[in-house]
Amino acid sequence: MDERFDRRLLAERILALAAGERSALAQVYRLTSAKLFGICLSILRDRGEAEEVLQEVYLTVWRNAGAFDPARASPITWLITIARNKSIDRLRTGNVIRRSDPIEAAADMRDPRRLPLEELEAADESRRLTACLAELDPRHAAAIRGAFLEGATYEELASRMDVPLGTMKSWIRRGLLKLRACLKR
Amino acid sequence: MSEPITPDAADEDADHLALEYALGVLDEPERRAAARRSENDPAFATRVFDWQMLLAPMAAAAPPVEPAPSLWPRIDAAVAAQEARRRSIILRPARRLWRSLAFWRGFAFGSMALAAASLAAFAVVAPRAPVEETAMATALQGGPAGIIAAFNPQARKLLIVPAAPSASQQWAPELWLIMPGGTPLSLGVVDPEQPTEVKLSPDLAERLNQSPTLAISLEPVGGSPSGMPTGPVIARGTLHHL
Numbered sequence: 001m002d003e004r005f006d007r008r009l010l011a012e013r014i015l016a017l018a019a020g021e022r023s024a025l026a027q028v029y030r031l032t033s034a035k036l037f038g039i040c041l042s043i044l045r046d047r048g049e050a051e052e053v054l055q056e057v058y059l060t061v062w063r064n065a066g067a068f069d070p071a072r073a074s075p076i077t078w079l080i081t082i083a084r085n086k087s088i089d090r091l092r093t094g095n096v097i098r099r100s101d102p103i104e105a106a107a108d109m110r111d112p113r114r115l116p117l118e119e120l121e122a123a124d125e126s127r128r129l130t131a132c133l134a135e136l137d138p139r140h141a142a143a144i145r146g147a148f149l150e151g152a153t154y155e156e157l158a159s160r161m162d163v164p165l166g167t168m169k170s171w172i173r174r175g176l177l178k179l180r181a182c183l184k185r
Numbered sequence: 186m187s188e189p190i191t192p193d194a195a196d197e198d199a200d201h202l203a204l205e206y207a208l209g210v211l212d213e214p215e216r217r218a219a220a221r222r223s224e225n226d227p228a229f230a231t232r233v234f235d236w237q238m239l240l241a242p243m244a245a246a247a248p249p250v251e252p253a254p255s256l257w258p259r260i261d262a263a264v265a266a267q268e269a270r271r272r273s274i275i276l277r278p279a280r281r282l283w284r285s286l287a288f289w290r291g292f293a294f295g296s297m298a299l300a301a302a303s304l305a306a307f308a309v310v311a312p313r314a315p316v317e318e319t320a321m322a323t324a325l326q327g328g329p330a331g332i333i334a335a336f337n338p339q340a341r342k343l344l345i346v347p348a349a350p351s352a353s354q355q356w357a358p359e360l361w362l363i364m365p366g367g368t369p370l371s372l373g374v375v376d377p378e379q380p381t382e383v384k385l386s387p388d389l390a391e392r393l394n395q396s397p398t399l400a401i402s403l404e405p406v407g408g409s410p411s412g413m414p415t416g417p418v419i420a421r422g423t424l425h426h427l
Contacts, residue, residue: 025264029257034249042247051256058260059267060391063338067387072234077241084209084244092213126245133243147210148243154210176204180239 006031010075011068018065025062032076033058036083043087043151053090057083088151132182140175143168199229207236221370224386321393323422332420334399341390343383345375356403361414362389363398374408375401398423 010031016024036057040050060082068078133141143161146152152160158168205211206219223230321336333346345360358377361369375381385393400421402414409415 022264022268026257026261029260033257034251035244035247037252038247038250039244041250047253051252054252054256055260055263059263062264063391064387073238077238080241080244081237088209088216092216126242129242144208145243145246147208148240149247151209153212154205155212157210172208172210173201173204176208176236183239 007074007076011070014061014065014068014075014078015070017062018068022062025058028061028079029058032079035076036079039080039083040087042149043084043091049090049094050087053086054083057086060086084148084151091151128183129179132179135182136175136178137171140171140178143171144175144179147172200232203229203232204236207233207240217367220388224370224389230386321396321424321426323399323424332401332422334422334424336390336393336424338390338393341385341387343372343385343393344380345383346380356416357406357408358401358419359404359408359414359416361400361402363400364392365395365397367397369400369414371409371412374404393424394426396424396426 010028013024013027013031017028033054037050037054040053040057041047044050044053057079061079064082068075073081133144136144139161143157146157146160154165154168154172157172158165161168163171202219202222206216206223209216211219219233223233321338323334333344335344335346336342337344357374360372360375360381360383362372363369372383372385375383398421400414400418402409402418403416404414405416
C-alpha cells in the first residue's frame with residue numbers, strides 16, 4: 001500500500017468523523033488499532049488494562065475528532081499521542097499491576113500479519129529520530145526510550161539505572177534538548 | 186538571596202516541564218498540575234504539543250499487537266449508546282432559542298421553581314428546553330443564588346445561567362470546576378446578571394464526562410487573587426448526563 005495514500009486516507013477518515021460520519025470510526029480503528037494497542041500494551045503490560053484504555057482512546061478520537069488539525073499533526077502522530085496519554089494516565093492513577101516485562105508481553109502476542117499501519121508511520125521521521133538518538137550518550141538515550149515506551153517515571157528510571165533522581169532529570173532534559181537540536185539540523 | 190526570575194529562566198522552566206509532561210516522566214500530582222497548566226496556558230500547551238510531535242516517531246519501536254476481536258464491537262456499542270443518548274434529547278430544532286438569553290433566563294427561573302432535586306428538576310424542564318445539543322446539566326444550589334449549568338459537548342461550551350440576577354460592586358461570582366478527588370480549577374468570573382458562555386479546551390471538555398462538581402464562590406471583583414476559592418460558596422451542583 002502506498003504510504004502517502006494511506007496517510008491521506010486516515011486523515012480524511014478522521015475529518016469525516018469530525019463531520020459526524022460515525023462509520024468512519026470503524027475504518028480508523030481498522031487502520032490503527034494494532035499500532036495503538038501495541039503502544040498501550042508496552043506501557044500497561046496487561047491486556048485487559050490495555051484494552052480498556054484502547055476503548056477510551058477511540059471514544060476520545062470519536063468525540064475529539066474536531067480537534068485534529070492536519071496542518072499541525074500527521075494523523076498517526078495525533079493518535080499515538082492520545083494512546084500514550086491515556087495509557088500513562090491509567091498507569092499513574094489506576095494502581096495497574098504490571099504482570100510481565102514489556103518484551104515478553106509484546107513478543108507473546110505479536111501479530112504475524114503485515115499491518116497496514118506500518119506504512120502509515122512516517123518512516124523518514126522515525127529514521128531521523130533513531131539517528132539522532134544514536135548521537136546521544138547511550139544512557140540518556142536508554143532513559144528516554146524507557147520513559148517513552150514503558151511510561152516510566154523519573155523515580156523509576158533513576159532506581160532502575162541506579163543514579164540519583166537529580167542526575168536522571170538532568171539526563172532526560174539534556175538528552176531531549178540535544179535530540180531536538182539534532183532534529184532541527 | 187534568590188535569583189530574580191528572568192523571562193529566559195521562566196521560558197526554560199516551561200520548556201523543561203513541557204518535555205517532561207510530553208515524555209510522561211512526571212509522577213501523578215506533577216502530571217495533573219502540568220495537565221491543568223496545559224489547559225489554561227496556550228503557550229505552554231503549544232510547547233507540549235511540539236514535544237509530543239517530536240517524540241511520537243519513537244512509537245515505531247513498539248510492535249503492533251492485534252487487540253481481541255471482541256473489542257471493536259464493544260467500542261462500537263459504546264459510541265452508539267452515547268450517540269443515542271444525544272439523539273434522545275433532540276426534541277425539536279431550536280438553535281435560535283439556544284442563543285436567546287431571555288429564553289434561557291426564563292428557563293432557569295422555571296427550573297429553579299421546581300428547585301428540590303437538581304437533576305429531577307432539570308429532567309422535568311428539559312423536554313421543553315432547547316437541549317438539542319445539551320448533553321450534561323445541573324442546577325447549582327446551596328445558597329441564595331440559583332444557577333443552571335448546561336454543557337454542549339459539540340461546541341465545548343458550558344452555559345451558566347443565573348436564575349436570580351444580582352450584581353454586586355464588591356464581589357464577583359467565580360466558577361470552579363472540581364473533578365472527583367481533585368482541587369478546584371477556576372473557569373473564570375461569570376456574569377451575575379446574564380448567561381455566561383465558557384468555552385472549554387478539548388481536554389477539559391472531555392473530562393466533564395467524569396461528572397465533576399461545579400461551584401460558584403464570591404470573590405473580589407476580578408476574581409480570586411490566589412487562584413483558589415477564597416470566598417463563600419454560594420451554589421454548587423454535580424454535572425450529570427441527561
